[in-house]
Amino acid sequence: xxxxxxxxxxxxxxxxxxxxxxxxxxxxxxxxxxxxxxxxxxxxxxxxxxxxxxxxxxxxxxxxxxxxxxxxxxxxxxxxxxxxxxxxxxxxxxxxxxxxxxxxxxxxxxxxxxxxxxxxxxxxxxxxxxxxxxxxxxxxxxxxxxxxxxxxxxxxxxxxxx
Amino acid sequence: xxxxxxxxxxxxxxxxxxxxxxxxxxxxxxxxxxxxxxxxxxxxxxxxxxxxxxxxxxxxxxxxxxxxxxxxxxxxxxxxxxxxxxxxxxxxxxxxxxxxxxxxxxxxxxxxxxxxxxxxxxxxxxxxxxxxxxxxxxxxxxxxxxxxxxxxxxxxxxxxxxxxxxxxxxxxxxxxxxxxxxxxxxxxxxxxxxxxxxxxxxxxxxxxxxxxxxxxxxxxxxxxxxxxxxxxxxxxxxxxxxxxxxxxxxxxxxxxxxxxxxxxxxxxxxxxxxxxxxxxxxxxxxxxxxxxxxxxxxxxxxxxxxxxxxxxxxxxxxxxxxxxxxxxxxxxxxxxxxxxxxxxxxxxxxxxxxxxxxxxxxxxxxxxxxxxxxxxxxxxxxxxxxxxxxxxxxxxxxxxxxxxxxxxxxxxxxxxxxxxxxxxxxxxxxxxxxxxxxxxxxxxxxxxxxxxxxxxxxxxxxxxxxxxxxxxxxxxxxxxxxxxxxxxxxxxxxxxxxxxxxxxxxxxxxxxxxxxxxxxxxxxxxxxxxxxxxxxxxxxxxxxxxxxxxxxxxxxxxxxxxxxxxxxxxxxxxxxxxxxxxxxxxxxxxxxxxxxxxxxxxxxxxxxxxxxxxxxxxxxxxxxxxxxxxxxxxxxxxxxxxxxxxxxxxxxxxxxxxxxxxxxxxxxxxxxxxxxxxxxxxxxxxxxxxxxxxxxxxxxxxxxxxxxxxxxxxxxxxxxxxxxxxxxxxxxxxxxxxxxxxxxxxxxxxxxxxxxxxxxxxxxxxxxxxxxxxxxxxxxxxx
Numbered sequence: 001x002x003x004x005x006x007x008x009x010x011x012x013x014x015x016x017x018x019x020x021x022x023x024x025x026x027x028x029x030x031x032x033x034x035x036x037x038x039x040x041x042x043x044x045x046x047x048x049x050x051x052x053x054x055x056x057x058x059x060x061x062x063x064x065x066x067x068x069x070x071x072x073x074x075x076x077x078x079x080x081x082x083x084x085x086x087x088x089x090x091x092x093x094x095x096x097x098x099x100x101x102x103x104x105x106x107x108x109x110x111x112x113x114x115x116x117x118x119x120x121x122x123x124x125x126x127x128x129x130x131x132x133x134x135x136x137x138x139x140x141x142x143x144x145x146x147x148x149x150x151x152x153x154x155x156x157x158x159x160x161x162x
Numbered sequence: 163x164x165x166x167x168x169x170x171x172x173x174x175x176x177x178x179x180x181x182x183x184x185x186x187x188x189x190x191x192x193x194x195x196x197x198x199x200x201x202x203x204x205x206x207x208x209x210x211x212x213x214x215x216x217x218x219x220x221x222x223x224x225x226x227x228x229x230x231x232x233x234x235x236x237x238x239x240x241x242x243x244x245x246x247x248x249x250x251x252x253x254x255x256x257x258x259x260x261x262x263x264x265x266x267x268x269x270x271x272x273x274x275x276x277x278x279x280x281x282x283x284x285x286x287x288x289x290x291x292x293x294x295x296x297x298x299x300x301x302x303x304x305x306x307x308x309x310x311x312x313x314x315x316x317x318x319x320x321x322x323x324x325x326x327x328x329x330x331x332x333x334x335x336x337x338x339x340x341x342x343x344x345x346x347x348x349x350x351x352x353x354x355x356x357x358x359x360x361x362x363x364x365x366x367x368x369x370x371x372x373x374x375x376x377x378x379x380x381x382x383x384x385x386x387x388x389x390x391x392x393x394x395x396x397x398x399x400x401x402x403x404x405x406x407x408x409x410x411x412x413x414x415x416x417x418x419x420x421x422x423x424x425x426x427x428x429x430x431x432x433x434x435x436x437x438x439x440x441x442x443x444x445x446x447x448x449x450x451x452x453x454x455x456x457x458x459x460x461x462x463x464x465x466x467x468x469x470x471x472x473x474x475x476x477x478x479x480x481x482x483x484x485x486x487x488x489x490x491x492x493x494x495x496x497x498x499x500x501x502x503x504x505x506x507x508x509x510x511x512x513x514x515x516x517x518x519x520x521x522x523x524x525x526x527x528x529x530x531x532x533x534x535x536x537x538x539x540x541x542x543x544x545x546x547x548x549x550x551x552x553x554x555x556x557x558x559x560x561x562x563x564x565x566x567x568x569x570x571x572x573x574x575x576x577x578x579x580x581x582x583x584x585x586x587x588x589x590x591x592x593x594x595x596x597x598x599x600x601x602x603x604x605x606x607x608x609x610x611x612x613x614x615x616x617x618x619x620x621x622x623x624x625x626x627x628x629x630x631x632x633x634x635x636x637x638x639x640x641x642x643x644x645x646x647x648x649x650x651x652x653x654x655x656x657x658x659x660x661x662x663x664x665x666x667x668x669x670x671x672x673x674x675x676x677x678x679x680x681x682x683x684x685x686x687x688x689x690x691x692x693x694x695x696x697x698x699x700x701x702x703x704x705x706x707x708x709x710x711x712x713x714x715x716x717x718x719x720x721x722x723x724x725x726x727x728x729x730x731x732x733x734x735x736x737x738x739x740x741x742x743x744x745x746x747x748x749x750x751x752x753x754x755x756x757x758x759x760x761x762x763x764x765x766x767x768x769x770x771x772x773x774x775x776x777x778x779x780x781x782x783x784x785x786x787x788x789x790x791x792x793x794x795x796x797x798x799x800x801x802x803x804x805x806x807x808x809x810x811x812x813x814x815x816x817x818x819x820x821x822x823x824x825x826x827x828x829x830x831x832x833x834x835x836x837x838x839x840x841x842x843x844x845x846x847x848x849x850x851x852x853x854x855x856x857x858x859x860x861x862x863x864x865x866x867x868x869x870x871x872x873x874x875x876x877x878x879x880x881x882x883x884x885x886x887x888x889x890x891x892x893x894x895x896x897x898x899x900x901x902x903x904x905x906x907x908x909x910x911x912x913x914x915x916x917x918x919x920x921x922x923x924x925x926x927x928x929x930x931x932x933x934x935x936x937x938x939x940x941x942x943x944x945x
Contacts, residue, residue: 138845
């Protein structure tokens with residue numbers, strides 16, 4: 001067992017894990033942060049996407065020990081039911097989720113996408129960038145709409161702030 | 163239509179928990195003292211088990227127990243069942259082989275479970291599972307359904323000689339043969355409906371928990387129909403008595419049919435919890451396990467002939483299908499290639515004679531059962547590929563050939579059981595032609611050609627059947643269950659409402675749409691309405707969600723219960739306001755005396771029902787009503803899909819340029835949710851036609867496409883945005899006029915895409931999925 005310490009959603013956490021423990025298992029089992037999901041075992045589906053030191057990472061493909069010392073943000077950390085992140089709000093507004101299982105990963109990937117690519121997005125870019133996240137319910141139509149809508153709103157908010 | 167009533171695109175009530183990571187799926191549940199199960203699975207497609215040595219595994223760190231098929235048999239736990247009896251043409255019942263939850267003597271497909279290891283942690287269970295030594299005697303395997311009946315083919319079950327489960331027929335063979343004999347033209351097609359893996363993004367999971375003090379079992383399970391699971395696990399498998407078994411299906415991450423069935427793993431978790439003294443046992447599938455053991459879909463091999471007269475009217479249709487059932491008969495597997503398939507072979511067309519014959523066969527592959535559409539996509543593919551092929555061979559416009567043969571008067575009795583109740587097939591065809599700008603296609607094709615691209619257009623005029631019922635009819639066809647639905651509407655003393663439904667939402671949005679129905683009738687805001695489902699301890703017996711039934715059947719049951727609540731509330735209001743019951747109307751959350759200014763808010767009537775201080779003489783207190791609703795007929799959603807593609811002849815790669823879906827779903831509760839269902843369904847259908855294919859190795863029986871790296875799931879960049887709209891003919895079969903929308907997209911879209919690609923490349927000989935390699939070869943075959 002190895003002791004890991006990290007910051008998760010702004011809180012310092014520590015735990016003893018096997019060397020082979022995946023980050024996603026540490027988040028789900030040790031910390032009870034079950035919003036991050038596991039949908040496959042080959043890093044394909046993206047249901048487990050979290051942010052590690054500000055970058056989107058598939059937490060099923062990173063060991064907990066690799067994340068020791070890092071700053072991790074999960075779906076529970078970007079907004080609350082009372083104060084949603086603009087991307088969360090856009091997913092709700094645009095019916096971009098059905099069963100909800102891929103949704104946390106989709107939202108975390110989208111937040112990262114807007115951060116990397118900016119708010120001036122087009123449909124082709126969004127579809128290409130979301131290739132690492134699989135949804136079986138929505139056919140992506142409304143997810144793409146939600147991403148574009150969130151980007152637009154975030155651009156507007158940014159402009160208003162400036 | 164109010165802001166939150168029927169027809170309003172209300173945002174979903176359930177979303178807030180899902181977008182903030184607060185959903186509660188089975189694997190999110192952690193019980194005290196929980197243990198973890200890992201299954202030892204067969205690496206062989208077919209082998210005899212000579213011996214199993216569990217001693218090393220038992221001694222491994224953290225191991226609580228190791229159980230085998232012999233233990234299961236010793237405890238007299240029964241096998242899994244197929245709940246729909248099909249009789250062969252000769253009258254003999256289907257020949258079902260045994261389906262033990264853990265194989266004891268022979269394994270019959272790769273992934274078949276031979277033992278289960280229970281340990282303190284999942285990793286310990288997984289490590290110890292590797293120490294279970296199984297001595298196998300490998301045997302030859304058969305995976306191709308078309309070859310499984312050959313004399314030399316390996317046998318899957320001794321109960322089914324020649325691997326034949328049933329040879330079933332539907333329709334009038336002599337009349338169909340006569341129609342073919344008298345035809346001006348016969349169009350023939352051989353088709354393979356490719357095998358699919360459902361791949362709901364939440365893998366299946368189960369937690370079995372036995373309480374030795376109460377001799378009571380609880381099962382948390384990724385189920386679309388918890389009551390059916392409880393019934394089968396108690397009455398047939400015999401794991402626990404029904405009144406001592408609670409099944410909870412919490413948030414479920416997609417189903418698409420694959421979570422209807424009662425599988426070995428949940429059976430074993432329940433039983434194992436008792437065997438280890440009552441500690442809960444959790445199993446969560448790896449995606450690799452999902453590929454190996456979840457029930458797959460489709461896998462038909464079909465030969466079809468359609469006869470036309472000299473005026474291009476259809477005279478008859480003859481179909482022969484070999485349906486792969488896999489190694490075991492899953493819960494509803496027998497019904498899919500029979501009553502859910504051949505009954506839809508009339509399509510939207512007036513066809514005087516139809517005959518279908520189906521051979522259901524065993525192979526050494528995972529079980530095959532209902533997957534989104536279940537039989538209707540297979541029927542639609544046969545009919546709509548034939549229609550497009552016929553249009554090409556007869557030299558007529560594909561839209562006009564369909565139009566010429568449409569059913570135009572209703573009710574319409576087809577030669578294959580179904581009585582279509584309502585529809586207007588020209589309405590959606592015309593709407594789709596307009597939206598797709600069919601008139602402008604030739605110019606777009608010419609423009610594409612100038613760029614070196616091949617452009618094609620394809621149609622699909624699908625029909626399907628939802629809300630499978632009435633119970634008496636499906637019972638006479640062999641169903642082991644009734645297909646009604648139940649509801650209870652509980653008005654609380656403060657006037658808020660809980661609806662308990664036997665349906666189950668795993669993405670469909672029932673928490674919103676059911677509340678919209680209550681709002682429409684009682685005028686209560688939807689945030690004061692809760693929908694309760696998925697727990698056999700809370701909800702009365704119900705049949706669950708599949709077959710696009712939750713609206714037409716499930717909501718009809720809710721409506722029936724609401725009507726009873728309304729009737730009682732009106733009696734109370736009339737009494738309190740000293741008015742005639744006949745004069746009371748419910749409007750905007752109030753009970754009013756028509757034509758006066760007298761009214762009572764709904765909550766005051768509810769409170770009066772519970773204080774019971776001043777009720778009409780003889781009336782029971784309370785305001786809570788239940789209902790069971792059994793439909794009088796199937797419902798028949800239908801629509802027209804038009805797909806336009808462009809193909810790069812150098813690479814064979816297909817780009818879907820546009821996809822138009824015009825559906826007639828009858829009355830719609832929430833158009834936003836309906837459109838979402840179509841988007842998802844169409845994508846699954848396009849996935850089947852373009853990308854997805856489940857492949858077993860012919861020699862070894864190994865699953866070649868065993869992960870999401872090998873099995874091509876549709877991704878955002880594979881599909882376009884869709885153009886989705888609806889037309890409406892009201893369904894006369896249920897009080898809400900609804901038809902169902904959950905499966906149409908997956909049913910209608912595959913032939914539209916294949917018709918478009920074959921149109922583009924000028925070669926009709928193309929099978930699903932239309933991978934770039936296949937398309938490239940098909941282009942060259944006719945160059």
